[in-house]
Amino acid sequence: MEKTIDESLQGSTLSLDGTNGNTRKLYIESYGCQMNFSDSEIVASILSKEGFDTTQQLNEADLVLVNTCSIREKAELTVRKRLEKFNAIKKDRPHLKVGVLGCMAERLKHKFLEEEKIVDMVVGPDAYKDLPNLIQEIDEGRNAVNVILSKEETYGDVAPVRLNTNGITAFVSITRGCDNMCTFCVVPFTRGRERSRDPQSIIQEVNDLWEKGFKEITLLGQNVDSYLWYGGGLKKDFDKASEMERATAVNFSKLLEKVALAQPKMRIRFSTSNPQDMTLDVIHTMAKYENICNYIHLPVQSGSDRILKAMNRLHTRAEYFELIDNIKRIIPDCAISQDMIAGFPTETEEDHQDTLSLMEYVKYEYGFMFAYSERPGTLAERKLEDDVPDDIKKRRLTEIIDLQRQHSFERIQANLGKVQEVLIEGSSKRSDDHWMGRNSQNTVAVFPKEHYQVGDFVLVEMQDCTSATLLGKAVGYSKNQG
């Protein structure tokens, strides 16, 4: 099951094979959303040219970098514990340097560098190209900091080094930042304004991945539907674009089409979609191209109109239902997943019931559900009191999770008896005799290996399931193979 925030990956270290001539070791740990994991691949790429190879052994590291997440308080607390540990290691390895990357950088730079002195370097998500200079600073014994957010930076010209990869699936980032200003969300503050990456550099990366043997890509952005390329710059400045720039602008559905056509045998996914920005042409493009997977991650956060408004989600419950109806009409077997927040300020029992009834209407395949966590600097923190008591938040969250579990089980059972295309990603975690892959809807399927290989597109008859995994048997290759 693909997650916006994959708990099993939190804190993963990334490492790549040694590059000739590099003498220093970088240990890099990533937390939070997929974008952070993808950014760590950019950082490793930049630092490999500065003499650093990555390692998974903390005890041989010369530089430790932590790519941090601020989305909920818990994420920050986890990172802080790790920083304390790394700082303690310095007693035995005095030359070890520790740096903070990502979303905690801006808000906590003074605290980390000056007050607590637990790090040597703080680098925000748009400043990674400055790392060579910053590293020189810390090498010379000074603290280094760059948390400037950019209007232009997309790292479109940095070829990410694929780290800890299965060689089959990869992420390709298409936008950075977010302009939506959902009142609970810290992302617009930590990652800055929204900007899109040059479609040509996206296609080039996709072609390159195909040549290296990758078979599936996920286009990544905080809000992919908002993608808009008109020659560079901020999305919010589009109204100042010239007539020519407007006429040749590429929106998300056009980008999706370009990618689908560039590599017709490559599977294409994208994440995350935002209901207020997802247009019908995106759904039509998905339906038109077989290689675009039938899966949409479509966070809604709440089923109550009043709460949606307080969250500054710019759509109503009825509009969301209309979008869901359109998706199901145009792509009948499309899987849909959600993000939900329980206990947003002022949420009543009635609002909560609206969330549950919205879930009943959609019956999502999966869900990622969170208790509201007040984030410093957000509009909700400034304007609203975090007034839903913890025990009520927890109880509502449990009810949401329980209902999602029922729906997930109902949805997964509907696959039984069907023959579906599965792309093999690797061995099953539980058994070396079984392959693991996903169907188009992003559900994990496991089946006996027989003569099939990693990267094959296989037709699998789905015979049984657990709550999150389909169990089946291969019945041949799909037409996408070979």
Ligand code: SAH
């Ligand atoms: N558009 C982004 C959203 C990033 S945050 C994306 O690419 O997924 C991921 C999810 O975290 C959000 O959809 C929301 O459900 C949850 N979230 C964000 N801020 C939160 C907060 N303050 N408290 C609890 N959950 C939050």
Ligand code: F3S
């Ligand atoms: Fe956050 Fe809303 Fe953007 S959840 S990332 S402000 S779409």
